[in-house]
Amino acid sequence: MTAKNSNSQTCAINPATGEVLSSRPYASQALIEQAITRAASASKVWGNTPLTQRAAAITRLASVLESQAQTLAQTITREMGKPIRQSRAEVAKCINLCHWYAEHGPGMLENQPTQVPGQQAEIAFRPLGVILAVMPWNFPLWQVLRGAVPMLIAGNTYLLKHAPNVPASAGLLAQAFIDADFPVGAFAEINASNDGVSTLIADQRVAAVALTGSARAGEAIGAQAGKALKKCVLELGGSDPFIVLNSANLDDAVSAGVAGRFQNTGQVCAAAKRFIVEAGIAEAFIEKFVAATRNLVVGNPEDEQTDIGPMARFDLRDELHRQVENTLSQGATCVLGGEKLPGEGNYYAPTVLTGVTPEMTAFQEEMFGPVAAVTIARDAEHALELANLSQYGLSATIYGDEHQALQMAGKLECGGVFINGYSASDPRVPFGGVKRSGFGRELSHFGLYEFCNIQTVWKNRC
Template identity: 45%
Template sequence: MMSVLTATDPARGTVVQEVPAATPQEITATIDRAQSAFDSWRTTSFEERAEVLRAVAGHMRDHVDELALLMTEEMGKPITEARGEVNKAAWAAEHYAEHAQAYLADEVIASDATSSYVQYLPLGPILGVLPWNAPFWLAFRFCAPTLMAGNTCVMKHDPHVPGCAKAIADVFDAVGAPAGIFQTLFAQTPDVEQAIRDPRIRAVSFTGSERGGSAVASIAASEIKPAVLELGGSDPCIVLADADLVEAADIVTLSRIVNAGQSCIAAKRIIVERSVHDEFVGLLAERLGRLVVGDPREESTQVGPIARADLRENLHRQVTETVAAGATCVLGGELPDGDGWFYPVTLLTGVTPGMAACREETFGPVAVVMAADDAEQALALANDTPYGLAAAVWTSAERGEAMARDIAAGQVAVNGIVKTDPRLPSGGIKRSGYGRELGAHGIREFVNAQQVWVGPKQA
């Protein structure tokens, strides 16, 4: 019986896309094409590569509405956010087209050689294993630097967004990109191991769950292949008494509900200094209570559905267990009736370490507020997690910068929203993963930093 990858509209519960899953032979054939393409792509100039990436970006900007709708249908992203994501993906392509050559410029290092330097050379076909929550952005966060470095890309997207995955590959075909430099692999999750173990795949980029990352990293390590892992987070957002509480409430609300809260870098644990706790909770409740939950196709919708039924069930378990443990549910917290996998915007206060919504990553529109006596205790609470992806601090700029050094996270925003930006590196520590994506750091993950020593030796 043929296996298929199925996309279900989370707002309606209806199947919108079915794509046959790749057979073992098709996986091998895809990697064959990636290797053949690499043999010529690796010799192209930065400008030739940039021309392809700019064409891809232009095509996406010209077709933003139809590409955005695929995300809305397959994983429930509100249409206004989906358009923004397509444009951000195009920006990533344009950014690396513009800056890759400078990022990978030869680095001259003085030694006893007549000349010595490091040059950054491509490795070969790179496998990207990606999740459903930002189908276009994460694809281009992976492929734009990888392609500009001279590698080829095999993208194994999440099985719940096959239409998005196909559309991304179709964009490369539409602009006449060299065959095989970017391919979508419609593989079931267990079949990813075959691709990782194929000797022509030189490295793996994985974004997803801690459990999935552990499995991918273990297989890659057994084949002595590098990997970059961007995993989950239980990101703290510290709000101190000297913060601009109104602005903080505005930004924390946005950070918590983008993509219906289904984001690794969303503000998950909001740690508020006790002297302003009640005032801040009031501001937050007012803003969260105004948000419009509804059909993600509607322009007015701010919060769409949870992507899958099982994810909603787990989110509700986290909420109910946390309330049962003593937290207060200020807003939401009840499963709604009707079609689709919607979850109400929820605000929990009185949350303490050990409660489910604090101990686990919450993937949904659930704001968790914890109280801290002072900045020192807030820092301790922020770091009391096995994760270390991102964090935010609301206080004076000088104090926030000083605190950033003591926060165990790969990314800290002071008086602003935590976000990803093609110009700046992002990634985690501890159980949030390793390696970096984006910026100059990201493009150097999948290259051979080759040292060249040219004689004769100098005295």
């Protein structure tokens, strides 16, 4: 069973029970045209709205989200299985994001005087217009708002094509913008098919595209945006290395490793997936890591005590199990888990694979679920080599002596490095990757400027 897409409609399924939650048709060409027309019309109003008023609208949005926090969290949990404590944390993170950009965004968007000898010039940040965003299900609110909030405060309008298995989350978000008194069309959600997305990208009124998704989706969206000469930002998959050096505090590394791998049931793009452990500490690390993983509570995601909920889609559990079985057939050892759990829900046992080497599936491919792959490195230099031996480059973690870790950080091929702490995102710093993890940045002023026309204004140039 899966969140099914037919030729005419999508279907959302509760992954904890297998219950069909809802179904809805794909948007017709008429609805797509209506959405673009409204977004384009709203962009003329919203883009000329004073910056202080746009910031005030973002603050109102934060208040609306706060008033609906419990409903939003429960909806996330029912639709994609995130443990309820983590769903509430996702909503809280979105509220903080809104407050941060409402406070700091206006200053970032002020004109910047530039020194040109004998002349005057300044840099201005203008909106591009309508931005199409194709977003995933694993963080149904955060993934949307971390892009939408800076885009909107910059004066753009936002057209969301959300994942088909989280329609209620998408609908609540759209309603939140209405409740926060944004202009009609400033934020809109549409259930577009793949063909519908292609239509949207090709439309001249759509100025740019943002995608968070798989590398395969990035190839398709990037090619279409390129053909249409549209700016795009792609935040794609990751197979992040979690390096544990001999100098690491073992208990801290284990605690962070378990949290970093199994948050959101392992369904995080920027999360520890490949544990690369220096030989001198490997045996002790594996023993403690397995023991800590065994203590994770698997169960009903609506239960406050649950650490691991169901995977979001049944087809993704099948794919994860295929990857595990392939890795075992290639010579790895399963020391914990490695199986689908019985029952109606879409549960997969927290799994630890050891003896994983670079040619194996668990090393080469992104494992999007509760599976940790452990590879032993001869020394720190070998650990660095193994970390970079990937098609992905989203983020990386190093546990060990800080000076040594800092020296290694500059040699890691990724967008973010975390030293003695596991990967996270924060509005104050940029987020994104390199290689097949995509390009462009979200968050901070870097993310804000991605969807601006950065215009140079010359004064009195003779």
